[in-house]
Amino acid sequence: MGRIVVSENVTLDGVFESVDGPGDWLGCVDAADRAAWAAAGVREARTATALLLGRRTYEWFVARGWASRPGDWADALRDLPKYVVTGTGLGTPTWANTSALTGDAATGCADLARRTDGDLLVLGSARLLGVLLARDLVGELRLTVYPIVVGAGTRLFGDTAATPLRLVESRTVGTDLTRLTYRPRRTT
Template structure:
């Protein structure tokens, strides 16, 4: 059985998806070169340890629009060779090698994928999908890279809830000079 790992970039105030006026590229443009380099190495190492990627439709389309299917370099090569599973009804799976579109109810499709595969299935971005998988108790690990700024408005990984999700800290490490990665697992 595979392990589902959510890998998210988050602001200090918990925002994972921002709205108008602060696009995804601003996350990286607001940190220094040393932090960008350390973050890229962290992400590359994570991709090397992954057995598959899981993406929501909008995150998949963002990767395609940013040219990842044809980029060169170790990280791009690794992402290209990994099996990619996209939760979406209208995504063109031919846009990026080794992509499969999951169909049916989201949590059922991901639960079946988890049973069928082994190793780590890493979910990049995809805030709505991450929240759905957390609510369905399908997540085995959270890896949160915290950026040193407050965004204010935007989608948060954990929305309003009456539920208590006990987690335990598995690892905490500094990435570059200003980023922190917390690795959390269900308690």
């Protein structure tokens, strides 16, 4: 059985998406931190079994050329099977190894996790994260916290119901980024 692992970038005040779109706060850290962040992304992708994405996040990656972008991180993501949770369909996927998961998102993700060995890595996909948390399907939550307060934008957890978590790892990435890893604190 697989495990759903969510990996997100957030600001100190919990913003996931800026008012201008998906958050890109790399400008607030130096080149060494950006390189450390990218190396961590490559390692994470190489240890995953598949990507699990919401439709909007999938379209964001495609629009930015990840299907043909050069580099280790793009190669690692390109090689992974990609499952896109969508209620509207995808048409013909333009990123190799992509399949659509239609129907009830929670049921589809739970079924995929049951028939997969290893980690299903979720990047972005805030709406999907809400569904996964509500149905207790997240096995691990990894937050890379950027040292910036932006004040406005979409909060990662929005109206998510209370979800008890326990910290299992805390480390720096480069010198200014913090990586916090949580697992659900389940009562059963």
